[in-house]
Amino acid sequence: MSELGPEADVTTEAADQRPEDQRRTNLCALEAVLFMAAEPLSLEDLAGILEADPAEAQALIAHLAADYEGRGIQVQQVAGGYQVSTRPEYGHFVARLHEPERFRLSRAALETLAIVAYKQPVTRPEVEAIRGVNSDSPLDTLVQYELVYEAGRKDAPGRPLLYRTTDNFLGKFGLNSIADLPRLDTIPADEAEARAAAESLAPAREPDAGDEPTSPEPQERSG
Amino acid sequence: MIAPEIAAQGPPLHPAAPTDRVFTGHPVKLPIFEGPLDLLLFLIERDELDIFDIPIERITNQYLDYLAGLESLNIEVAGEFLVTAAQLLEIKSRMLLPQEERPETEGDEEVGDPRAELVARLIEYRRYKLVAEELRARAEVQRLVFSRGALTNGNGNGNGNGEHAYLMLNDVSTFDLWAAFQAVLSRVKEPPTGDMPRPRFTVAQKMAAIASRLRWEQGGIQFVGLFLEAATRLEIIVTFLALLELIRLRRARVAQAGLFGEIRIYPLAETRDRSLPGVTTHLSGATEAE
Numbered sequence: 001m002s003e004l005g006p007e008a009d010v011t012t013e014a015a016d017q018r019p020e021d022q023r024r025t026n027l028c029a030l031e032a033v034l035f036m037a038a039e040p041l042s043l044e045d046l047a048g049i050l051e052a053d054p055a056e057a058q059a060l061i062a063h064l065a066a067d068y069e070g071r072g073i074q075v076q077q078v079a080g081g082y083q084v085s086t087r088p089e090y091g092h093f094v095a096r097l098h099e100p101e102r103f104r105l106s107r108a109a110l111e112t113l114a115i116v117a118y119k120q121p122v123t124r125p126e127v128e129a130i131r132g133v134n135s136d137s138p139l140d141t142l143v144q145y146e147l148v149y150e151a152g153r154k155d156a157p158g159r160p161l162l163y164r165t166t167d168n169f170l171g172k173f174g175l176n177s178i179a180d181l182p183r184l185d186t187i188p189a190d191e192a193e194a195r196a197a198a199e200s201l202a203p204a205r206e207p208d209a210g211d212e213p214t215s216p217e218p219q220e221r222s223g
Numbered sequence: 224m225i226a227p228e229i230a231a232q233g234p235p236l237h238p239a240a241p242t243d244r245v246f247t248g249h250p251v252k253l254p255i256f257e258g259p260l261d262l263l264l265f266l267i268e269r270d271e272l273d274i275f276d277i278p279i280e281r282i283t284n285q286y287l288d289y290l291a292g293l294e295s296l297n298i299e300v301a302g303e304f305l306v307t308a309a310q311l312l313e314i315k316s317r318m319l320l321p322q323e324e325r326p327e328t329e330g331d332e333e334v335g336d337p338r339a340e341l342v343a344r345l346i347e348y349r350r351y352k353l354v355a356e357e358l359r360a361r362a363e364v365q366r367l368v369f370s371r372g373a374l375t376n377g378n379g380n381g382n383g384n385g386e387h388a389y390l391m392l393n394d395v396s397t398f399d400l401w402a403a404f405q406a407v408l409s410r411v412k413e414p415p416t417g418d419m420p421r422p423r424f425t426v427a428q429k430m431a432a433i434a435s436r437l438r439w440e441q442g443g444i445q446f447v448g449l450f451l452e453a454a455t456r457l458e459i460i461v462t463f464l465a466l467l468e469l470i471r472l473r474r475a476r477v478a479q480a481g482l483f484g485e486i487r488i489y490p491l492a493e494t495r496d497r498s499l500p501g502v503t504t505h506l507s508g509a510t511e512a513e
Binding site: 035036037038076083084085086087088091092094095098100101102103105107108110111113114115117118130131132133134149171172173174175181182184187189190 | 257258259260261267268273274275303307344346347348349350351352353354355356357358359361362363364365366367368369370371482
């Protein structure tokens, strides 16, 4: 694209460049770096690579993300870092090129995973107390899939193992951090509460529910 | 026990319960339940009962009905269900006690309600169950999001080296040691010889050797480094036993920097005069070790 020589020129000429050009260069550099990064890069990593301060890097990321609006790729914030990834809408095309991983977690494993995610670090008995059933095999499965790891032992009788979720978990579920999980107490206690919450949120929706397609609601929940 | 028909006669506890109020007494098709709480939730939600005011008799009967069918299936699973059945019966009996005022209406804030604990557990479990479903939905979306990292790592693990920096294992389990030991063993191939005389090594010798290295080498020694000069499997095994012995005697400790990181051995302060006891010192002959 550009006829710039060795990298040294970029930095020495940087001072001569007009601010817009400089910004453009940085933006392209960011794009190039994210394009090739093998794993999500933290803001600090990116700032270091781009020789920019974190605030600047943050602004560049926002700029690039905005540039990618309406494109097949996106800047995604995952597991505490940034990565360029394809948009899920076009995933099934990419899937013809690269087989996506199959998602094969049982309900038991998912429930267990949810409990570990919220309660971490958590012991096996604590998980079982919530689920009301033996959870050995789901926990083992989660450890095997590197969604959960054994993070030491609790200073309690029997020194039970403690479990935490991995960065792999964040990546697989498109989460930036554990804080992205919905707050548990915002989840209604039962169907009646759920209905009440829905009604209080959208009082206008009820009457014209007939002609509205029902899809928006579940999408919000799952999204 | 109350017959299901009588139990089902109870007024609908939730006013907004328009559909299928018909309770047949015996659920015909049952989904697979993850456990007793899952089953209870199913029973409550199927009949649109108020979770804060569970009709305990009715639920208990339905629950036991289900158990009756379950027993023939799987005793192992039934055990967990039985515990909850006992709890249900206990709650039921406590609710029959005269001094306890029976909450006819909203009982959620009641301190003395015997159901309170069960309700709290049910609600908590239900929340995790819902989150689990949301997580599944997220993962289904995310698996169609491709990034370079997922390709280069093959199996799509986002676990680079740096990311496990917080995963410092200060204590290495014997299993880790065993795995590291296997790695060393696989590196050394026994030379294809016939009747070469093997030099003898004793655990005591190796212990002394390791101890002296620990004394002199600053910053601990590499686990793998212990075996570099070892020529035979026997020597490796003896060295390993010596290391385990040193650990047992609290004269050495091992630490690993992160998952799959390097294992290093560090000296611990020598306890006086217990240096080399005569136990487990002689491991003679290859036959024993092989």
